[in-house]
Amino acid sequence: MRNSMHHQAGFSLIARVLHWLMALMVITMLFVGAGMVATVSERHAWLLQLHKPLGITILLLVIVRIGVRWAHGTPPLPSDLPLWQRLAAKLSHLALYALMLAMPLIGWTMESAGGYPVILFDGVTLPALVEASPGLYSTLRFMHTWLAYTLFLIVQLHLAAALFHVLVRRDSVMPSMSTGPLPGAKRSKG
Numbered sequence: 525m526r527n528s529m530h531h532q533a534g535f536s537l538i539a540r541v542l543h544w545l546m547a548l549m550v551i552t553m554l555f556v557g558a559g560m561v562a563t564v565s566e567r568h569a570w571l572l573q574l575h576k577p578l579g580i581t582i583l584l585l586v587i588v589r590i591g592v593r594w595a596h597g598t599p600p601l602p603s604d605l606p607l608w609q610r611l612a613a614k615l616s617h618l619a620l621y622a623l624m625l626a627m628p629l630i631g632w633t634m635e636s637a638g639g640y641p642v643i644l645f646d647g648v649t650l651p652a653l654v655e656a657s658p659g660l661y662s663t664l665r666f667m668h669t670w671l672a673y674t675l676f677l678i679v680q681l682h683l684a685a686a687l688f689h690v691l692v693r694r695d696s697v698m699p700s701m702s703t704g705p706l707p708g709a710k711r712s713k714g
Contacts, residue, residue: 534700536596542589543701546582550624553578554676561669576635577644583628590621599700602693613685616678623675630671634664 535543556578560571601610635642636652637660643649654660689697 534599534696534703536592539589539592539596540701542585542592546585546589546624549578549582549585550675550679553582554672554679557672573643576631576642579628579631580642580644580650582624586621586624599696602695602697616681616685619678620675620682623671623678627668627671627675630664630668634661634668637661637664 534540553575556571556575560568560575563571601613605613632642632650633653636654637657639656641649641652686698689695
């Protein structure tokens with residue numbers, strides 16, 4: 525049973541690989557999205573062709589990541605971390621996961637409402653999620669834009685928190701995600 529298993533104090537290898545791969549992909553996606561809205565040149569079409577499959581890949585990987593997190597759990601935060609910082613960590617992680625799920629789904633639905641196909645690569649086009657609707661397209665585009673700003677802000681807060689743990693606290697938080705479990709360190713899931 526999940527709660528009675530003992531686990532090492534760091535993240536599993538698969539969790540670490542997914543974290544760093546998705547961090548690279550999400551940051552890339554934020555810059556691609558910013559580039560898309562900043563240009564009307566031929567680069568816009570190229571960025572859009574990159575944006576759609578990257579978004580769907582993030583959607584698939586976050587689903588895998590949630591499964592890995594559920595199966596393997598997370599290492600405990602340092603015991604001397606103040607309660608408000610523990611709550612902030614939990615809430616920011618929930619927000620990151622929610623946004624990584626919502627952004628691609630909203631984007632896919634938005635493209636469907638706009639009558640635009642979501643082409644992953646030659647010969648593979650995703651089905652439309654909704655009928656074409658200019659009003660829905662406009663609403664979803666607004667949501668997609670503002671959720672992207674929110675994601676960008678939360679990613680910055682996540683990076684700031686990581687730097688705080690590395691440079692100020694010098695605790696086990698960053699090593700648990702970078703180098704993995706410490707030898708012999710075990711914990712119970714809670």
